Amino acid sequence: MDDSTKCLLALSSVGELALKKKHTLLKSVGDPSELAGERKKVKDILGEEHAKAFFDNLENIDELAEKLAREDAVFVSYLDDAYPENLREIDDPPIGLFAKGSLSALNNECIGIVGTRHPTRYGSKVAEEFAREFALAHMTVVSGFARGVDSIAHKACVALGAPTVAVWGSGLDICYPAEHRGLADSIVLNGGLILSEYPFGAPPLQYHFPERNRLISGLSRAVFLAEAAAKSGSLITMKLAIEQGKDIFAVPGNIYAAECEGNNKLLMEMPHALVISPEGVLDALHISREASEKEPVELSIAENIIVEELKSGEKHFEELLAATDLTVGELTNTLFGLEMNGIVENIGGNYYDLV
Amino acid sequence: MLASLKSYALDGLVGYRVDVEIDINSGIPGYDMVGLASTATKESKERVRSAIKNSGYMYPAKHIVVNLAPADTKKEGPIFDLAVAIGLLAATGQLESKSYKDYVFIGELSLDGNIRSVNGIMPLLISAMQDGHKKFVIPAENATEASFIEGIEVYALGTLRDAVDMLSGVVYEPVATSDYSRAAEAHPYDIDFSDVKGQTVAKRALEIAVAGGHNVIMIGPPGAGKTMLAKCVPTIMPDLTFEEAIEVTKIHSVAGILDSSIGIVTTRPFRTPHHTTTVPALVGGGMKATPGEVSLANYGVLFLDEMPEYSRHSLETLRQPLEDRKVTVSRVMRTVEYPANFMLIASMNPCPCGNYGSKDQVCRCTPQQIHNYIGKLSGPLMDRIDLQIEVDNLSYDELRGKQAAETSATIRERVNRVRAIQRERFKGLDIRTNAEMGPKEMAKYCAIDSDGERLLARAFQKLGLSARGTTRILKVARTIADIEGSENIMPAHLAEAIQYRGVDRKYH
Structure with missing residues (x-):
């Protein structure tokens, strides 16, 4: 690690320090390595406390590096080649990132998926299907690792063994939400990446999340909104994406569900963002996807009727019962067979519904 | 003078004879009751005095001693009032006839001399009859209850004066015996399965459950109709036989919840203890070791609405009755055994807010909350519940204009047929239904072929089921095969049984 990187790591490791101050400080010197000798300047710009933390970090820089290594994490500063190109173009790029996993995941076209932490069944399905299709088209899905839409999108990629990027609002040693610890591991195992701007030990503070959102859009070529309520952090991300000049996409929401209001509000203002299928997004981005040939499965007459019925959307058992003329036992059986063959899914x- | 009368007291569901002895001595007027009488029993002193006075008799100004023999068992309640009063009148010569020696007296007195009804007449009379007693004087209000017992002469009287008159030779008609089947006909269930619209999956699952004696848990959002479905379950269970009815009536009579105008329980009980219920209320106990909800639900249904809301302790105490079909209640002075042969139907929301997995509602629970909610249902308890069914509410439109639903009677016929198959199968064993099969019987009757094995393995892998559920799937598949009239368990039966693992599938 060269001196400049050391200084940047020390600076990045100062907790709760405004990004603006870091940038001001770095602009005041020619090379970050000069900071080590500029005690007064650092103190003037950062203030007493943060300056002390910075120099303390600098003194114990080997310990910090060791800690990173222990957690299999790396530090990537803006001076590094590995620093994501996309981030260099945004207004307030992080001076460095803590990363865990394969940085190569960022070499694919990246697409952000954002949405509510409490999705409806519809929102969950949208998130899952779009994430899956993007992954199949060799795009890397970037999302925020939160409950709901974010984690559904990550999981869809992991299920295919595809890389996905999770941007955290806390230090890499603090998994938030804690129940996603398993998901974090599988993201890394499947060639994905976990990124954070915050040093080890940084808690998931509220203001971290809007800051994190700018990275999700910043890393991505386009951002897709799965489902959002009228007042939602996801809408902020969409706005940031527009400011950063990214393409945005959203599916229309159920007009009766409050959880979908954000989608419809966005689409009223930006009608061109409307998509109704993953192909719509891929076409707009000129990304081709080799059509995957699904193996044709021989269906019985009853199975055919069920599949035809489900083409118009999810159906309750009773509705299928009325449509097929089978007994309860027979229909249960037929559905089980379809489920086993991966054609139909019991969604609770x-x-x-069709898979 | 001394008078000795026969009365009966209850120990659990079994009556035992109590001799009420009254002796009148000269000396300072007073009243002593000996023989481990409880407060309610001791207070008979005042009731008896007023009743005697207000019936127009004379209360002696002497020293009265009442002994309740055997002297070493605790006597509860006011049921000896009548015996004490008659005894007093006999001992003071106001009742000259000695015919009282032939009767067993049971009844509480009110101050005006009326005989008030008491709890537990049915078990008291049956025990007394088994001990060889033939003639009884009981409260008039308990007449119907007593009328179902054949072979005894019961006089149900309204007042102390009536009792004295009868013993002195005035002719009173004994209670005429009633016919159980007529009573059962006159008091049918007030609910029918055809009242439940839609819910075909749940209905089918409940039919399977009743046919095979399986316990059930229903998962669904509030308002999905879980309670309504559960209430209908007794209506498709085989008709309550007279012997069963007597058994149930005994328990309900002891607990004091018997409808005295019907006098016998004609429908299978449906008990719904609230989730704040205490352990003694659930399994029995209290000072008098009274029967709990599990015993009141004997031969019927115990419905635990919102099962995860019950305290863990209460749920765990259900394990013994579920296993042994009876429950032992121990208290300082006594240990009582009550039958507890019930079908357990539990219901739960999918999560604390009720919307997890719902079609158009949003669930606001954290995964941790859902985890904790499900965690309340312990493995050992869930191991005793064979079917887990999902119940979802359909909108009004979907409920309308569907073909008429089957009536309870139609379903019950099928259930009876399947029960008969099981009786034949388990002849000579202490097992009546598929649900009660042990490992030995399962090896014999739940064999599946290689196709079935493959299907199971695939389902486990694909649906993330736990191997813990295998036994339950096999038992349920056996019942489904019986319903379909199949000798062997076919893959189709297994497939259907696997569908009834809703909890496992939803939360794996």
């Missing part, structure tokens, strides 16, 4: 509450 006796509702069935």
